Amino acid sequence: MKNPDIFRLITSPPVEKQGSGEDEANIKDIMSFDFSEGFEDKVLARINSGIEVYGRTYAIEKSFSLAFYRIAFTAAAAVVILLLSIYLKEGSFSFDLLLGIGDIDSESIVCLLTGN
Amino acid sequence: MVISSYRESGDDILVKATLEGDQNAFREIVSRYRKMVARTVKGMLGDTVYSEDIGQEVFIKLYHSLQEFRGEAKLSTYIQKIAVNLTLNEIKRRKRFFSMFTHKGSDELYEYDVADDDYAGKNDVRELVSKALMQIDPKFRSIVVMRMLQGYSTKETSEILSLPVGTVLSRLSRAQEQLREILKNQK
Numbered sequence: 001m002k003n004p005d006i007f008r009l010i011t012s013p014p015v016e017k018q019g020s021g022e023d024e025a026n027i028k029d030i031m032s033f034d035f036s037e038g039f040e041d042k043v044l045a046r047i048n049s050g051i052e053v054y055g056r057t058y059a060i061e062k063s064f065s066l067a068f069y070r071i072a073f074t075a076a077a078a079v080v081i082l083l084l085s086i087y088l089k090e091g092s093f094s095f096d097l098l099l100g101i102g103d104i105d106s107e108s109i110v111c112l113l114t115g116n
Numbered sequence: 117m118v119i120s121s122y123r124e125s126g127d128d129i130l131v132k133a134t135l136e137g138d139q140n141a142f143r144e145i146v147s148r149y150r151k152m153v154a155r156t157v158k159g160m161l162g163d164t165v166y167s168e169d170i171g172q173e174v175f176i177k178l179y180h181s182l183q184e185f186r187g188e189a190k191l192s193t194y195i196q197k198i199a200v201n202l203t204l205n206e207i208k209r210r211k212r213f214f215s216m217f218t219h220k221g222s223d224e225l226y227e228y229d230v231a232d233d234d235y236a237g238k239n240d241v242r243e244l245v246s247k248a249l250m251q252i253d254p255k256f257r258s259i260v261v262m263r264m265l266q267g268y269s270t271k272e273t274s275e276i277l278s279l280p281v282g283t284v285l286s287r288l289s290r291a292q293e294q295l296r297e298i299l300k301n302q303k
Contacts, residue, residue: 010260010292031159031265
């Protein structure tokens, strides 16, 4: 079957029972897939070994995902606590206060940076 | 009752024997439906190493839930429901996971997997259709796979996906529109 034929079948308007049986068989034949050899044995081995449905590959990804959310949540909580403590201590917000240089005047900063 | 070969047995006998603890009966169920599950899982996920894992999980879940199977629907329909649900969950899970660490969508990553696999070049038409399927929305993809690749009727598709018939028809129409657009340059 040439490309245009299978493309036509796949994209043809929906009709009940998908056209002729021959067309159906053609699509099924071309789009046939299978698992690797010994698939039955692998399934039974997993059933008998009692490995949970979400296997090891997923356990690693799952723990990554969980760690990511925990770190993100902790970081967000730390930022909120920092902002709250600044506000309670200083009574206002400013960029300097966030940087921790709210009570240093510009001359002191120049001295600090140049050493003079 | 000891049955050496279940090849000729009906699904009901296989289910009953599995529930009685005969793993040979379940092996026959896996053997009978593995290609059907592969078409659903690989049709929706692409031909990747993950598809094999999901395929195994479909049958493991079936094994553990066989007691709930009352035989009102066909066993194949019951297996398809499990396959579609697990595959859609996997697509969502991977999308969520990859969106945290990369700007690429999970489907783009699947495409690289497809190219890496021995799948590439094996069957050009199948590869082109698979790649086109990977580019459409998973909820549309599941309908195309059920309706066009598996050959289920609209009603059967609506039962497997637990969707109204009207939704199946409208999604199929939109999916085919998208596929037409994607495939028009491939002819």
